[in-house]
Amino acid sequence: MQKFENFLLENLPVSKSIHPTYEKALRQMLVAGGKRFRPALLLGVVNSYNPLLEEGAMHAAYAIELLHTYSLIHDDLPAMDDSPLRRGKLTLHIEFDEVTAILVGDALNTYSFEVLSNAPFSDYTRVGLIRELAGNGGLNGMVLGQAIDCFFENKPLQVEDIKFLHTNKTAKLIAASLKMGAIIVGKEELGEKLYDFGIKLGLLFQIQDDVLDVTLSCEEAGKLTNNDEEKNSFVTILGLDETMSQANDLADELIQELNGFDENLKNELSPLLTKYINRHKN
Numbered sequence: 001m002q003k004f005e006n007f008l009l010e011n012l013p014v015s016k017s018i019h020p021t022y023e024k025a026l027r028q029m030l031v032a033g034g035k036r037f038r039p040a041l042l043l044g045v046v047n048s049y050n051p052l053l054e055e056g057a058m059h060a061a062y063a064i065e066l067l068h069t070y071s072l073i074h075d076d077l078p079a080m081d082d083s084p085l086r087r088g089k090l091t092l093h094i095e096f097d098e099v100t101a102i103l104v105g106d107a108l109n110t111y112s113f114e115v116l117s118n119a120p121f122s123d124y125t126r127v128g129l130i131r132e133l134a135g136n137g138g139l140n141g142m143v144l145g146q147a148i149d150c151f152f153e154n155k156p157l158q159v160e161d162i163k164f165l166h167t168n169k170t171a172k173l174i175a176a177s178l179k180m181g182a183i184i185v186g187k188e189e190l191g192e193k194l195y196d197f198g199i200k201l202g203l204l205f206q207i208q209d210d211v212l213d214v215t216l217s218c219e220e221a222g223k224l225t226n227n228d229e230e231k232n233s234f235v236t237i238l239g240l241d242e243t244m245s246q247a248n249d250l251a252d253e254l255i256q257e258l259n260g261f262d263e264n265l266k267n268e269l270s271p272l273l274t275k276y277i278n279r280h281k282n
Helices: 002-010 022-031 037-049 051-075 098-117 123-137 142-151 159-184 188-215 234-238 240-259 263-277
Strands: none
Touching: 002 022, 002 037, 002 051, 022 051, 022 098, 037 051, 037 159, 037 188, 037 263, 051 098, 051 123, 051 142, 051 159, 098 123, 123 142, 123 159, 142 159, 159 188, 159 234, 188 234, 188 240, 188 263, 234 240, 240 263
């Protein structure tokens, strides 16, 4: 992913203003690191079928990371999770102020679509990518999941409702990353298959996060842990043992599906996915 890191650093948002800290705040969470999991999924699909499109695909991968980073900034706000740490750094509302954090999140959200609109693809492909990112990151995707999560804090949900919550809040953007890779290489039928796979992967990702929230320290996680007691996490509803059992079952299912992909896709995605599919077992 070094190529992506280089692309990100070369294309950091620029602000031409008199504001003393706005540009620094815009860039802070982007350069703080992170898993870059979603960009890696998109680029993995592209490199499986047409590595010559990788340079153009960097724009789409960056757009996803911008949208994801905005969501983390807003998720950490006092009105939501009220977290002081993210990616091992002080969150923006702590280092700067709450207004700056809100506005930086807004800016990164809209900038993601600006980046995507300038990607070196046909208009048809660009519109498809924008539609996918907006649909899964917006009102019937990540934002919906966040709204449900906040509204039902201290109001226990049934397991199926928690799955619906996290399918929207976490899984849809992961699924969109895979599908957007397929759109770039012109394999829309494969994109639907990858999207379904991505929903399961995203749900596992959230289950694992819930496990790690109660098993890792703040220093190990790079963010505030043991902070979900009042939220509808899988651990708070099912307990740690049952949550681990569900994670193991879903991980086995995903490994089986991964092994059924064609050879190029399997070889490209396996090193990344095997690591993350099994991360709750470490």
